[in-house]
Amino acid sequence: MPEPLFTPEEQLQFDRGIDELLTHYPPDRKSAAMLPALRHLQTLKGWLPPEGMALVAQRLGTTKERAYEVATFYVMFHTEKPGRYVIDVCTNLSCALRGAEGLLTYMEQKLGTHAGTNGDKYFLRETECLASCGTAPCLQINEDHHENLNKAKVDALLEKLK
Amino acid sequence: MTHAAPVEKVMTKNWANPGQNTLEGYQRSGGYTALKTALEWAPAKVIDEVKKSNLRGRGGAGFPTGLKWSFVPKDNPKPKYLAINADESEPGTAKDRFILENDPHMLLEGIAIACWALGAHTCYIYARGEFKYPSAVLDKAIAEAYAAGIFGKKLLGKDFELNVYQVRGAGAYICGEETALLESLEGKKGWPRLKPPFPAVVGLFGCPTVVNNVETIASLPPIINQGAEWFAKLGTEKSGGTRLVTLSGCVNRPGTYEVGMHTSLRDLIYADEFGQGLPAGRMVKAVIPGGSSAPVLNAAELDTKLEFEAFKPMQSMAGSGGVIVMDDTCCMVRCLWRVARFYAEESCGQCTPCREGQPWMARLLRKIEEGLGDMDDLKTLMNVAASIAPWPPIGLGNTICALGDAGALPVQSFVTKFKDDFVKHIENKGCPHGDKPWGHFGDFV
Ligand SMILES: Cc1cc2nc3c(=O)[nH]c(=O)nc-3n(C[C@H](O)[C@H](O)[C@H](O)COP(=O)(O)O)c2cc1C
Ligand code: FES
Numbered sequence: 001m002p003e004p005l006f007t008p009e010e011q012l013q014f015d016r017g018i019d020e021l022l023t024h025y026p027p028d029r030k031s032a033a034m035l036p037a038l039r040h041l042q043t044l045k046g047w048l049p050p051e052g053m054a055l056v057a058q059r060l061g062t063t064k065e066r067a068y069e070v071a072t073f074y075v076m077f078h079t080e081k082p083g084r085y086v087i088d089v090c091t092n093l094s095c096a097l098r099g100a101e102g103l104l105t106y107m108e109q110k111l112g113t114h115a116g117t118n119g120d121k122y123f124l125r126e127t128e129c130l131a132s133c134g135t136a137p138c139l140q141i142n143e144d145h146h147e148n149l150n151k152a153k154v155d156a157l158l159e160k161l162k
Numbered sequence: 163m164t165h166a167a168p169v170e171k172v173m174t175k176n177w178a179n180p181g182q183n184t185l186e187g188y189q190r191s192g193g194y195t196a197l198k199t200a201l202e203w204a205p206a207k208v209i210d211e212v213k214k215s216n217l218r219g220r221g222g223a224g225f226p227t228g229l230k231w232s233f234v235p236k237d238n239p240k241p242k243y244l245a246i247n248a249d250e251s252e253p254g255t256a257k258d259r260f261i262l263e264n265d266p267h268m269l270l271e272g273i274a275i276a277c278w279a280l281g282a283h284t285c286y287i288y289a290r291g292e293f294k295y296p297s298a299v300l301d302k303a304i305a306e307a308y309a310a311g312i313f314g315k316k317l318l319g320k321d322f323e324l325n326v327y328q329v330r331g332a333g334a335y336i337c338g339e340e341t342a343l344l345e346s347l348e349g350k351k352g353w354p355r356l357k358p359p360f361p362a363v364v365g366l367f368g369c370p371t372v373v374n375n376v377e378t379i380a381s382l383p384p385i386i387n388q389g390a391e392w393f394a395k396l397g398t399e400k401s402g403g404t405r406l407v408t409l410s411g412c413v414n415r416p417g418t419y420e421v422g423m424h425t426s427l428r429d430l431i432y433a434d435e436f437g438q439g440l441p442a443g444r445m446v447k448a449v450i451p452g453g454s455s456a457p458v459l460n461a462a463e464l465d466t467k468l469e470f471e472a473f474k475p476m477q478s479m480a481g482s483g484g485v486i487v488m489d490d491t492c493c494m495v496r497c498l499w500r501v502a503r504f505y506a507e508e509s510c511g512q513c514t515p516c517r518e519g520q521p522w523m524a525r526l527l528r529k530i531e532e533g534l535g536d537m538d539d540l541k542t543l544m545n546v547a548a549s550i551a552p553w554p555p556i557g558l559g560n561t562i563c564a565l566g567d568a569g570a571l572p573v574q575s576f577v578t579k580f581k582d583d584f585v586k587h588i589e590n591k592g593c594p595h596g597d598k599p600w601g602h603f604g605d606f607v
Pocket of ligand 2: 090091092093094095096128129130131132133136138253254255
């Protein structure tokens with residue numbers, strides 16, 4: 001027997017979340033809720049397991065292929081299980097002019113990983129402009145935003161990632 | 163010390179007030195009085211007022227807002243929608259985020275005014291997925307507005323149902339393009355639609371839809387409160403109001419500032435109120451004036467006003483207000499390569515010139531930066547760019563949406579204006595800046 005996707009508690013949360021989302025759209029446009037529904041699933045499970053995407057599709061009256069197509073188009077959706085800490089470092093122009101390349105190298109050294117490599121603990125990635133250009137350089141750890149970074153600040157941040 | 167001409171604060175006026183991002187704080191500084199006024203007017207009068215204010219879209223194109231609204235067909239029996247573009251992904255741009263964080267009810271009041279004017283009963287706010295904190299502040303503000311009876315079955319007590327929902331994106335620059343945004347709102351991947359028909363006629367779910375930027379709509383409460391004439395007079399002949407710009411790169415004081423339409427690029431960079439210049443000994447080499455899609459300017463072009471008409475003679479644009487400054491120790495090839503990588507990464511893959519062309523340009527730029535390029539590569543680079551969207555002028559793109567242009571224009575403008583830098587890389591077989599291509603502030607410390 002494969003393990004069920006959700007615990008009973010998670011199942012309840014999943015259903016309630018989808019029910020609520022569907023009230024935001026016209027009744028004949030259920031599949032419009034795809035992005036928020038996938039986000040909801042990812043919040044519950046940490047990523048988008050295929051069985052989960054199939055469930056989302058079913059609730060939204062569409063196919064699992066559609067769910068997968070959407071999931072793979074957007075970089076914030078994880079169709080593979082990411083490391084415990086997803087760290088996105090902006091290296092776009094405004095940040096690069098304020099040391100972002102050095103920041104990325106510093107992160108690689110500190111975490112002992114390479115940008116783009118998904119590990120058990122860390123998934124360090126380069127990302128595009130995070131709307132923090134005047135407060136560069138910046139990065140996000142599990143979507144929490146940190147800006148005006150320097151080595152001391154990064155050290156303090158990493159200290160907290162146990 | 164240099165000073166810029168004073169700017170009357172409109173958008174940022176209340177940001178420093180304690181609790182401004184809550185309903186109570188917003189009401190303490192006069193919040194929701196504009197909505198009250200607007201609801202006493204006929205919708206047509208609101209639209210007229212917005213036209214008279216010379217408000218122009220702050221999302222990038224600078225399109226006159228009142229005019230856009232007037233394209234919504236009056237006799238169409240379908241529901242109408244308002245979609246707010248809070249995708250803020252244009253490199254160099256960080257302003258909408260601060261409206262959401264500091265004064266979310268200013269946007270929500272603007273939404274209510276716009277929906278009343280347009281006869282729209284549903285508004286979706288599409289916020290980029292990376293906005294965890296701004297989105298949380300906004301969600302709270304929306305909940306407050308419902309709880310206070312501002313939104314819901316009645317609009318501030320008036321018989322006009324209004325529902326406002328925030329939808330969060332999931333990481334795709336293309337979804338800032340208005341028709342890709344609509345596709346994404348419909349739960350699909352963000353592939354732009356052919357225009358016409360324009361969203362005002364056929365938009366979300368096939369219904370008339372107005373798409374406006376956060377800052378555009380947040381400008382409405384002051385316009386209604388203080389009058390269209392006042393707002394128009396704040397600005398220049400064709401651009402009303404003030405605007406938010408983001409100053410980034412090689413300046414002493416980067417940040418997001420409210421400037422006048424009459425404020426020049428030079429004032430923004432050098433004035434005490436804003437960027438406070440460059441470190442001693444450094445000079446401006448290049449400036450991108452309106453987000454990375456806007457053609458680059460050189461140091462001789464700084465006396466340009468930050469309004470929407472002024473950049474036209476330079477074949478550039480005020481865009482989304484992202485001003486990126488590069489000093490005389492920056493490598494132009496490296497800067498452009500980084501910009502090109504962005505468009506290569508973010509092309510949605512729908513149109514061949516863009517899907518194939520953007521990565522091709524990025525590869526050629528890498529080759530030149532690494533000292534492996536020759537003059538033919540430079541020619542190919544310009545040919546590829548021109549086949550996506552020839553420049554000048556702006557607006558000749560061969561792709562469904564303007565992301566094609568957005569990647570092709572930087573290439574053509576950088577190579578045209580800083581050709582020597584590119585040629586030097588080729589002749590010297592390497593980057594003259596060695597491992598320091600990013601200018602004065604380029605080290606991570
Ligand atoms: C590739 C691309 C990306 C865009 N990104 C944004 C964006 O992040 N935010 C935005 O408001 N407008 C963006 N726009 C402009 C929108 O298509 C649209 O013109 C704008 O939201 C209209 O609002 P406005 O009239 O209030 O400016 C983008 C356009 C293109 C072509
Ligand atoms: S370039 Fe890094 S946040 Fe904009």
